Amino acid sequence: MGYHETIGDEAAKMLAFVESGTTDSASAPMEVPATAYTDTDYFEREMETIFLRLPLLAALTAEMPDPGDFKAMELMGKPVLITRRTDGSVAAMLNVCTHRGMILQPEGHGNKKRFSCPYHAWTFANDGNLIGVSEPGKFGPVCKEERNLATLPCIEAGGVIWVSLTHGADMDIAAHLGGMLDDLNEYDLANWHYCGSRRIYGANWKIAYDGYLEGYHFAAAHPETIHPRSFSNIMHFTAFGPHMRVGYPQVTIKEKLEAQPRERWGHIENSGYDFVRTIFPNVSIFFAPEITQVAQLIPGPTPDRNTTNLMFIRRTPPRDAEDAAGIEGMMDWLADVVDREDYGVGLKVQQGLASGALKSVLFGKNERGNQYFHKYVDWFVAGDTDAEPPVL
Incomplete structure (x- = not known):
């Protein structure tokens, strides 16, 4: 079955949910310990088993399309520098001068063939190789090959630059993303225009992620913004490993779909229905008609906080x-x-959980995507490679 046929079938299922007053559901409600959002030890295991091992979205291709482009950022507390080499390939490295540990390039974007440390002017090519030591005669001998910037595994796919923060980590991005890579490729994101970004701050990363996975809260939390467009508490879920495509029918879904032949239903996203695509562990993408929002959640530095970059x-x-x-x-x-x-x-949820009022939070049958997400978090944290991964 082709991509648009699949999307058309998902649109048809959303219409059926609307007409029957139902939603995609799990078999039963599910409890998650409140400490999953507050406990420091559990948070540190999440960082070790998930965020320091899996490929992470570090940049969009559209942010740095040309040779010489770079992006300097902090990712999971680590200073990272991503560059596009002269041959068009990408590289990632720790943004740390190998002389005395100075941060080499301030946060931001730009275009450079080389980077000069602001402390002692050691100079590096945009592939991370050390090419110049200031006043070498006075400094003494240096083996430049041993003082190149520390590299990180990096690959570009689906219009995204993926980085692992662990040296030698597996970067089989096709295996990691599965069908979600086909979804991204359908949009040809590498050729889109980067408009800019905004930064916001929130609670535990899973509280933030939970919000992208259900429309149960639309009527109460978004009465004047999202709810006039989309039904509250009607969702459809498709999983690709730990990643999901979550469908939200618009209040106009019936008239929009019935105005089109059935074979066109999979070609009219945003006209009658929308999707939020989540890429585990920390990305949400919403393709809107006017502009596309890519949310990158950066946990920490403590369990009760996250920084989110909206690109x-x-x-x-x-x-x-x-x-x-x-x-x-x-x-x-x-x-x-x-x-x-x-x-x-x-943030109010985080405050409530920190009070100790609840032993667990409860996800209803209608919050099927949240249940699936939390099962996957627990599966990664457990680290049992023989255990079967969750099934939606």
């Missing part, structure tokens, strides 16, 4: 100054909605 792309660059201003306004509006209506709620 925005669209198919085409701004047409003119008015269009560019409109893009800025849309990014501001989307970031404000997530910050105020989702992360604001999440």
